Amino acid sequence: MTHKEYEIVEPAVTELREATKSAPEIRGIPTGVEGLDELFFTTKVTEAGPKRVPLGGFPQYAVLNLTGIPDTGKSLMVEQFALKQASIGLPVAFVTVETPAAFLASALKSRAIAMSLDYEEIESNLILIDAASYASLREEIPTLLNTLAYAIKKYDIKITVIDSITGLFEAREMMARSIVRQLYNFMKRWYQTALFVSQKRSGHEELSAEAAGGYAVAHILDGTMVLTKKMISSTYDERLYKRPVGELIRLFRIDGCRLCGHDTDTHVMEITKTGLVRIGPSLTTLMRKSS
Amino acid sequence: MAILKPDEIQRPDVDSTAIQVFLKTLEILGGPKKLITYRNLTWLPSLFEAAYVVVLANDYQKTEAEIAEYLGITRQTVRNILRADTETVMKRLEGELQEKTLKAHIAGGLAKLAYEKLKSSS
Numbered sequence: 220m221t222h223k224e225y226e227i228v229e230p231a232v233t234e235l236r237e238a239t240k241s242a243p244e245i246r247g248i249p250t251g252v253e254g255l256d257e258l259f260f261t262t263k264v265t266e267a268g269p270k271r272v273p274l275g276g277f278p279q280y281a282v283l284n285l286t287g288i289p290d291t292g293k294s295l296m297v298e299q300f301a302l303k304q305a306s307i308g309l310p311v312a313f314v315t316v317e318t319p320a321a322f323l324a325s326a327l328k329s330r331a332i333a334m335s336l337d338y339e340e341i342e343s344n345l346i347l348i349d350a351a352s353y354a355s356l357r358e359e360i361p362t363l364l365n366t367l368a369y370a371i372k373k374y375d376i377k378i379t380v381i382d383s384i385t386g387l388f389e390a391r392e393m394m395a396r397s398i399v400r401q402l403y404n405f406m407k408r409w410y411q412t413a414l415f416v417s418q419k420r421s422g423h424e425e426l427s428a429e430a431a432g433g434y435a436v437a438h439i440l441d442g443t444m445v446l447t448k449k450m451i452s453s454t455y456d457e458r459l460y461k462r463p464v465g466e467l468i469r470l471f472r473i474d475g476c477r478l479c480g481h482d483t484d485t486h487v488m489e490i491t492k493t494g495l496v497r498i499g500p501s502l503t504t505l506m507r508k509s510s
Numbered sequence: 511m512a513i514l515k516p517d518e519i520q521r522p523d524v525d526s527t528a529i530q531v532f533l534k535t536l537e538i539l540g541g542p543k544k545l546i547t548y549r550n551l552t553w554l555p556s557l558f559e560a561a562y563v564v565v566l567a568n569d570y571q572k573t574e575a576e577i578a579e580y581l582g583i584t585r586q587t588v589r590n591i592l593r594a595d596t597e598t599v600m601k602r603l604e605g606e607l608q609e610k611t612l613k614a615h616i617a618g619g620l621a622k623l624a625y626e627k628l629k630s631s632s
Contacts, residue, residue, distance in 0.1 A: 346511075
């Protein structure tokens, strides 16, 4: 038998001009989080030269990673995003891997009230896929993807949230890269704007993009946002963060985004009394104020 | 807020994926006629077995023990299939065509190669 030559994948070779014709326009998808929409930007040519213009949300069709240690506000952030999108009429698939759908639904309802959103509109646009209760969705990626494809076709879904992808490779972290790659390719094939929550392990540096599965998630997805928290424990911290000793402060940073420009500062993130997250000033701004 | 019902969970058919991988291995080997010509039809069960192992490991993230139990084969056979080297399998195939029994790591290499080709074209 003769050794078969490696094939040439001709369609994979494209002129930039041709690729540009089918390139989607990057526009902002409102995040539902106060202070976050302005942190992603694009550049426009004006008479005065190139100018930075806020995108007004996450870049459309981006598949983004939101990572952090426990109790930093990851789920709150993706829930606000899902609610905001559903409230403005865009169908959203919310794959819940940690909390069973019924419990998530009640949390979403109280969150929608806090955000003063039209809950009736949300109810008809938010589709919950309960991977927390059904092991086949959690443990068999083809079943999850087939079910998602079914939901996307049935409800014309444009936005997908998975909270969290770490639950899809629990106890088999060596599969993380392969699983995340399949999910990423799927989201791209179906033109989804997607947010994936991933969890950090105790050994990970808190403000880095590293999460369960190592850097696999951050490497594959289009961008990463990181959340962390810190106890105010010294007078220096008090001066810097403008908070009393003993108080907990949450921090937010966009680690990277392939699809558009983004703010690179570390920001203070607050959870309001009504249980919503909002992005506050950057540490640089706080430092300037304190000096 | 709609919650997807249990009967809306879309479980893909393992059998049909394994059949696709199996057919791709035949294509890589040069087609069924080549196996008939070389009197190697006895390879077919091993190729089918390897196709299932590769699909269960890659698509369903099943462990070696789970695959062995599911297919009723030994863990060692599963291991040999999954650790087969796709780079060298085509070179080693030349000598193997004279053999009536297909070694697990050759069948595994072919199945893995077929699986990769199917995934890259989908």
